[in-house]
Amino acid sequence: GQNIDQPTEMTATEGAIVQINCTYQTSGFNGLFWYQQHAGEAPTFLSYNVLDGLEEKGRFSSFLSRSKGYSYLLLKELQMKDSASYLCAVRDKGDSWGKLQFGAGTQVVVTP
Amino acid sequence: KAGVTQTPRYLIKTRGQQVTLSCSPISGHRSVSWYQQTPGQGLQFLFEYFSETQRNKGNFPGRFSGRQFSNSRSEMNVSTLELGDSALYLCASSLVLGESSYEQYFGPGTRLTVT
Numbered sequence: 001g002q003n004i005d006q007p008t009e010m011t012a013t014e015g016a017i018v019q020i021n022c023t024y025q026t027s028g029f030n031g032l033f034w035y036q037q038h039a040g041e042a043p044t045f046l047s048y049n050v051l052d053g054l055e056e057k058g059r060f061s062s063f064l065s066r067s068k069g070y071s072y073l074l075l076k077e078l079q080m081k082d083s084a085s086y087l088c089a090v091r092d093k094g095d096s097w098g099k100l101q102f103g104a105g106t107q108v109v110v111t112p
Numbered sequence: 113k114a115g116v117t118q119t120p121r122y123l124i125k126t127r128g129q130q131v132t133l134s135c136s137p138i139s140g141h142r143s144v145s146w147y148q149q150t151p152g153q154g155l156q157f158l159f160e161y162f163s164e165t166q167r168n169k170g171n172f173p174g175r176f177s178g179r180q181f182s183n184s185r186s187e188m189n190v191s192t193l194e195l196g197d198s199a200l201y202l203c204a205s206s207l208v209l210g211e212s213s214y215e216q217y218f219g220p221g222t223r224l225t226v227t
Contacts, residue, residue, distance in 0.1 A: 035218075042218040042219060045215040097162075097208060098162070099145065100145075100157065102155040
């Protein structure tokens with residue numbers, strides 16, 4: 001199984017940059033996902049990393065280092081609507097496609 | 113393209129009763145996974161279905177069961193409900209091509225309250 005750790009909460013100002021770290025321990029690794037979840041809503045997919053390096057998608061970027069068991073999600077030019085919980089999830093190599101292990105989530109609060 | 117749909121959206125049941133939740137995946141998606149989300153435990157994997165077969169099961173008691181139909185729609189059932197089963201139940205579907213799978217898309221969830 002996996003141990004997935006991410007900070008509980010982060011606060012940042014509108015227009016700033018925030019980096020959410022995620023560390024994981026796994027017996028095998030087959031991909032890391034980031035999801036955004038607004039209060040009372042379903043998680044929405046943000047990014048997927050399976051190889052080392054940086055994936056950029058507009059204001060959001062995600063980085064992976066498999067040797068360090070480490071990923072981060074970078075949110076640039078923060079907007080008020082980015083206030084949400086950000087979930088890191090890992091797929092184990094021995095698991096089927098549809099089984100993801102989720103971290104507890106990082107609540108990002110964007111202030112004016 | 114329509115997203116993942118779940119019915120009902122809200123449900124209130126009494127301890128000891130049973131409940132069935134339904135999930136319709138995105139058209140063309142054959143993999144359906146179910147998760148339970150609670151404030152204390154976060155998102156926890158329940159089970160996954162692909163081509164009407166259960167491919168994986170999480171660490172939940174046998175009271176939790178599911179199935180998938182030939183049109184990829186899925187249902188999950190919880191029997192002998194307990195207060196601790198109160199949670200948001202999320203269904204997610206993903207596209208599978210050959211041996212590759214892609215990101216999971218979540219439905220809006222069913223909010224189950226057990227009294």
